[in-house]
Amino acid sequence: MASNRPAPTAPFVPSQRDGEPYGYGDQRTDEGPWEEWNPTEDSIRPVRGRHRVSKQRGGGLARSSTVLGVGVIAAVGAGGMASANTGKPPVSISMPDLPSIGHLFDDSSDGPSSTTASLAHIGTASATDQGGSDAGEALRNRIMAQADRQQSQVDTKATVAAVAAAEKQADDAAAKAEKAAATQAADAKKDAEAAAAKKAEAERLAKLAKQYTLPTTSYTITGTFGQPGSMWSSGYHTGLDFAAPTGTLIHAIHSGKITGAGWAGAYGYRTILTLDDGTELWFCHQSSINVTVGQKVSTGQVIGRVGATGNVTGPHVHVEVHPNGQATAIDPMTWLRSKGLNP
Template sequence: MASSRPAPEALYIPHGGLIEGADGGEGPGGHTGHADRAEASAPAGYAGYAAQEPPASWEEWNPTAETVRPVRGKHRIHKKGGGGLARSSTVLGVGVIAAVGAGGIATAQGGKPPVSIALPDLASVADSLPGVGALVDGDDTAAPATAAAAAVLSSAGVTGADAERGTTDAGEALRARILQQAENQHRQADDAQRRQAQDAAVARAAATATAQQGKAAAEAKAKAAEEKRKKAEAARKKREAERLAKLAKSFTLPVSSYVLTSHFGDSGSMWSSGSHTGLDFAGASGTPLKAVHSGTITEAGWARAYGYRTVLKLDDGTEIWYCHQSSLSVSVGQKVSTGDVIGRMGGTGNVTGVHLHLEVRTGGAAIDPLSWLRGKGLTP
C-alpha cells in the first residue's frame, strides 16, 4: 500500500523576531505594522507563528492522481436527503486539517521539532467511505461523479447469475429480470391454458365415452327389449295357435261345399240398411247346414226378408243367424252340439239365388262373420 506525502511542517518564528512582508517593512519584533497586529491578535500558544508567505521549499499538501492510487471497485452511495457526498467530503477535510493543526500545536507548545504526520492510504479510506473515491481522484470535471454514479447504478441489484450472463449493468439486469419474469408469466399462462385445454379435452373425451356408453347401453336395452318382445309375441302366437287349435276342435264351418259371394260391409240397393250385414255362402239347394258350436236354439221360423231363419245362441251369448233356408231341422229351446244339422240351404226371402246368409251378433250388433270364424281357428 502506497503512503501519502507527509504533511508540511509549520514554520516557527520566535517571539519578537523579524517578520517579512509586513506593511512597515523589515524590523525587529515589536515594530508597528501588520506584524504587530498579527502578533497582538494571535491566540495563546500561537505567538511564535507569524502570518507570512511559506518558504520556497514548502509545498502545499494536495493529493493528485499521481500520488494517490486510483480507486478500485465500485461503491454504492446511500443518499439520505441532499448533500450526503458533500458532508462526507467535509468530514474528511476537517479530519485532515485537525490532524495537521494538532501536530503544529504540539510542536509549538513543547518546543520540539515538528512531527511529521503520516496519513492512511487514501485508497483504503476511499474504499471504506462510499462516494469519496470520486473526490480524491484529482479530476475536477464532472466525469468522476458521473462515473461514480454510474458505478453505483451499474452494481445495484446485480446478482451472480447476472454477472455470469454478462448483464452487470443495472438497467440490463433489471430489463433481463423483467423479461424473464414476463416470460415466466407467459409460460405459466401457457401452461395454465394448456392444462385447461387438456382438462377440457379429457372432459369432452369422458363425456363422449359416457355418451357412447349410454348409447350402447340404450341400444343393448332396446335390443333386449325387442328380443323380449319378439319372444313374448312368439309365445303369444303359440298360445293363440294352441287355443285356436283347441277351439277348432269345438268349432266348425256352417257348410262344407260353398263359394263366398258377398262379404260383411258391402254396399248396395239390395240391402235395406244400405250395406251387407253378413257373409254369403253360395251352394246347391238342400245342402246341410251345421251348428258351428254347441248351444241352444232360440228362434226357428219365418223372418220376412231373411226367409226361414234359425238363431243359435252360444254359451258366451253370441248369436249365429242362419237365413234363407229351404227347411228347418230344429226347434226353439233345443240343445245342439258342434256339427249337428240344423237345416238346409235354400233361396227363401229377399234373395237373388240359393245361398246361406250367415250373421254373427254380439250384444245385438252385427260383426264381421269372416273375422269371427278366423278367430275360432276356422278358415272359410
C-alpha cells in the same frame, strides 16, 4: 541541445554498522545500509523538454502505478457492491496496457488524488453500467419467468377445459348410448310382448278353431254384411252368404241348443242355434232341417242342407249373428274370424 540536470548528491551518508548483527553469522544485504533520500523541490520538479515522457515513464510511472492500484481497488470494490446488489458474480475488469493510459497521469495535476479519482470514477462507472445491465437482465428474466408462469397457467386452464369438455362429451355419448340401448331394449321388449301376444292369440284361435267350424266346406262367398240393395227389406244385406249346391250339408258352427227350426218367410227354412253365451246363429234358405227345437248339438254336427227357399236368387246358406239374441245383427265375417275361422 538540452540535457537533464544532474541529481544532487545525498547530504547524508549513513555510518557503517558495527559489531555482530543479531541472530546472523554475517552481514545481510537486506539489513542496510541504505541511503536516505530526502526529496526536494529541485529533485521532484518535472523536467521540461523532449525528455519529459522518458521521465514520466521513469519515476512518475512508479507513482502512477501506486495510484492505479488504488483506483483498481476502488473500481473492484464498486463492482463488488454492484454484484452484491444484483446477486450476480463480480464483474471482471480488464486492465489496459500501462503505456496506453499514460495520458491519465499528468505531472501538471495537483497530485495523485486527481488520478485516483479519475480511475475510481472509471471503475465506478463501469461497475454502474454493468450493474444496470445486470439489473436489466434480472428484470428481463423475471418478466420472462412471469410470462412463462402465465402461459403455463393458460395451458393448464386450456388442458382442464379440454379434459372437462372430453369428459362431458364422453358422458353425453354414454348417456345417448344408454338411452338408445334402453329404447332398443324397450322396443325389443314390446316386440317380444307383441310376438308373445300374437302367439298366444294364435294358440287361442287354434284351440277355438277346434271348437268352431264353418257352416259348409265347399262354398263361395257371394254376399257380405252391409252390402246395399233393394232385395233386402232393411235396404242392406244383414248376413254372410255361402253359396253351394242344393243339398250340401250344413254344420253347427259351435255347440249349443236349437231354439228355432221352421219356416221364416223371406228367410225360407231357418234354424236358430243359441250358444252358451246367448249369441244366436241363424241358418236360412235351407232345403231341409235336420234338428228340432230344444235339441243340443255339438260343433260340426249336421243341422240341415243348403237350399234356395225364401227370397233368394240361387242356392246358398245365409248366416246371421245376433249377440245376446238381440234383433240387430253384426258382421258374421268379423265374428267368425274372432273365433279362429277364416271364411
